[in-house]
Amino acid sequence: MIETANLLAILGMALATLACRAGGYFLFRALRPSPFLRAMLGYVPGALFVGYVVPALAAGGLKEWLGAAATLVAMRLSGNVAVGIAAGTAAAWAVWLLR
Amino acid sequence: MRARHFTSAALARGARRSLAIALGLAPFGLVVGVLAAGKGLSLVETGLMSGLVFAGASQILALDLWTHPAPILAVTFAAFAVNLRMALMGPALAAWLEKLSGWRLWGNLFLLVDHGFALAIAEGRKGERDGGFLFGAGLVLWVAWLACSLLGHVLGTALRPPRGHPLFFAALAAFVSLLVPLWRGRHDALPWLAAAGVALPVARLAPHGAWHVVAAALAGGLVGAWRERRQGTA
Structure with missing residues (x-):
């Protein structure tokens, strides 16, 4: 039921994530990070998801492009991540069925 | 003295307030479960991952990279890179956390997630500072996350969607959605x-x-x- 490599990968992810959650709190308490680092950390989340989404869309086709467009529109209108995912997946599904 | 910084009344309040958010989290959790099943992870492994990592975006990214055998270093690094943003949440909640210690502090740090953080920031503007509120909200989100990813795994195993099935587009859609508030x-x-x-x-x-x-x-x-x-x- 549990493979060693899978278990190690999950534990690695868990430790890395806990280090982020707790490390930030204790580090910022102990020392004040430079304004440059603080500004950089502010840009990291957006740039990271752009880095994931853009190559995936570039490698995709009509299904992915229309799905992404539907996701963006639904997200703008609703502000709810769940609605965005549902609308995008439904649009991708429609393209898949029609072809 | 410590009780005033961490009350059970606030815990119940936080749990109630995060119920609606937990519902919004459900499709995200289902996607994680379906992806995990698609990559051949067992139900126990899926539960372990959701319970211990408890960070949806990093789990989806890691599952996308998952191969057989698991790429331990790559997914650990991916989790670190995706969740680095959480390093900024703890400091922003310093007013809630600094009077806590032991399991109350570590529990809150472990349960820190985007949705609970957003709720705490909004409630903090109205004067809420009780660590119990944070803990209650996080706990409800954690239980919902675990339940939905396990359910997703069961669904994924039953449906066995083929590669290229639009169901997997949900993972990409999740990241496209997250771009909007970012x-x-x-x-x-x-x-x-x-x-x-x-x-x-x-x-x-x-x-x-x-x-x-x-x-x-x-x-x-x-x-x-x-x-x-x-x-x-x-």
Whole structure:
């Protein structure tokens, strides 16, 4: 039921994530990070998801492009991540069925 | 004294307030379960991952990279890179956390997630400072997350969607959705362009692993911070 490599990968992810959650709190308490680092950390989340989404869309086709467009529109209108995912997946599904 | 910083009344209040958010989290959790089943993870492994990691975006990214045997270093690094944003949440909640210790502090740090953080920031503006509120909200989200990813695994195993099935597009849709609230305004345009410009060639040169994601995060962060410093000194 549990493979060693899978278990190690999950534990690695868990430790890395806990280090982020707790490390930030204790580090910022102990020392004040430079304004440059603080500004950089502010840009990291957006740039990271752009880095994931853009190559995936570039490698995709009509299904992915229309799905992404539907996701963006639904997200703008609703502000709810769940609605965005549902609308995008439904649009991708429609393209898949029609072809 | 400590009880005033962490009351059971506030815990119940936080749990109630996060119920609606937990419902919104459900499709996200289902996607994680379906993806995990698609990559051949067992139900127990899926539960372990959701229970211990408890961070949806990093789990989806890691499952996308998952191979057999598991790429331990790549997914650990991916989790670190995706969840680095959480390092900024703890400091922002210092007023809630600094009077706590032991399991109350560590429990709250472990349960820290985007949705609970957003709720706490909103409630904090109304004067809420009780660590119990944070804990109650996080606990409900954690239980919902675990339940939905397990349910997703059961569904994924039953349906066995083939590769290229639009159900897997949900993972990409989740990240596209997350881009919308992350867009803070026009000052994000240049860093995002830099991220895309770096991600495309790196993804082509190194198609295995999360290097294009890491390179994009660093490029966007550096470009944004550099420009802020230049504008600050000019």
